[in-house]
Amino acid sequence: MLEIIVEYVIVLLLVVGGGFLLVGSWGLARLPSLMTRLHGPTKATTLGVGACLIASMIFFPAMEGTYSAHELLIALFLFLTAPITANMIAKSHLHRQGRNIDPNPADDIREGLPQPSGGKGWATFDDSATLDQKVVSPVDQP
Amino acid sequence: MSELPVQRPSLIQRILPHPALSAMLVVVWMLLLNDLSWGGLLLAVIFAVIIPLITSRFWPGNPRMRFGPPLWGYVTIVLWDIVIANFQVAWIILFRRNRDLRSSWLVIPTDLRSPEAITALAATISLTPGTVSTDISADGRALLVHILDTDNPDAEIARIKSRYEARLLRIFP
Numbered sequence: 476m477l478e479i480i481v482e483y484v485i486v487l488l489l490v491v492g493g494g495f496l497l498v499g500s501w502g503l504a505r506l507p508s509l510m511t512r513l514h515g516p517t518k519a520t521t522l523g524v525g526a527c528l529i530a531s532m533i534f535f536p537a538m539e540g541t542y543s544a545h546e547l548l549i550a551l552f553l554f555l556t557a558p559i560t561a562n563m564i565a566k567s568h569l570h571r572q573g574r575n576i577d578p579n580p581a582d583d584i585r586e587g588l589p590q591p592s593g594g595k596g597w598a599t600f601d602d603s604a605t606l607d608q609k610v611v612s613p614v615d616q617p
Numbered sequence: 618m619s620e621l622p623v624q625r626p627s628l629i630q631r632i633l634p635h636p637a638l639s640a641m642l643v644v645v646w647m648l649l650l651n652d653l654s655w656g657g658l659l660l661a662v663i664f665a666v667i668i669p670l671i672t673s674r675f676w677p678g679n680p681r682m683r684f685g686p687p688l689w690g691y692v693t694i695v696l697w698d699i700v701i702a703n704f705q706v707a708w709i710i711l712f713r714r715n716r717d718l719r720s721s722w723l724v725i726p727t728d729l730r731s732p733e734a735i736t737a738l739a740a741t742i743s744l745t746p747g748t749v750s751t752d753i754s755a756d757g758r759a760l761l762v763h764i765l766d767t768d769n770p771d772a773e774i775a776r777i778k779s780r781y782e783a784r785l786l787r788i789f790p
Contacts, residue, residue, distance in 0.1 A: 514749060562751065591759035
């Protein structure tokens with residue numbers, strides 16, 4: 476009886492996870508511009524992969540009697556890398572648009588990009604980009 | 618814990634310049650091995666000492682971080698928001714027509730100063746409802762964020778500042 480319940484839970488998680496992965500990929504295909512397309516893979520897929528990982532974490536102890544911690548690591552690395560990938564794609568997109576290499580009006584980058592208060596521009600365009608010196612403490616030299 | 622710039626680092630600080638990074642390396646290595654053995658632990662400790670020493674030039678600052686309840690509360694809130702974000706974005710992808718999308722850019726001024734704290738905020742923004750962090754201002758005082766669908770950009774900025782930034786300010790004092 477318990478085994479059947481566990482099996483249903485695993486199946487449900489797999490179906491939900493697969494559904495979210497499908498929706499994320501569909502978003503990648505149908506959203507209108509690069510910046511909006513970025514929203515699909517950074518979010519709709521994290522829950523998809525997460526549900527599959529939880530299913531795996533239930534399946535192996537319950538059915539096979541083995542334990543594995545690798546699912547936790549997959550989730551950790553996914554959460555570490557997904558925002559960085561999205562940021563890299565977005566920044567190179569900004570750069571290409573701002574320098575007029577590949578104009579694409581869908582994202583309003585050349586007309587509509589708001590500027591930060593404080594005189595300096597965005598780091599992608601402002602060559603004087605330097606970190607606030609105060610936050611960098613002296614390197615611990617021997 | 619207040620250290621003057623001229624003060625020479627103590628022996629333990631020279632061997633373990635980043636204790637939190639070392640602890641993290643031990644945990645990740647043991648999880649990778651998927652097996653609790655003394656040999657694995659020994660190797661993990663060796664890596665945890667060597668890797669921070671080799672890479673210490675990439676980590677010039679030593680950010681003060683609190684590993685207490687505020688951090689756990691923050692992680693819980695972010696995980697919950699990721700689940701909500703998935704449903705919201707999936708709904709928009711499935712049922713919203715492209716011409717009804719009200720995507721726009723947000724400028725989020727930030728009071729966080731350390732690079733690690735700003736990175737944490739940017740990563741959180743990318744993982745949570747309908748927003749992707751795109752760029753940082755050259756002086757490091759504002760984030761450029763793209764939002765998929767909003768009818769009130771100012772409310773979104775206020776929400777991010779109160780929900781995430783205020784908590785991060787407590788974790789990175």
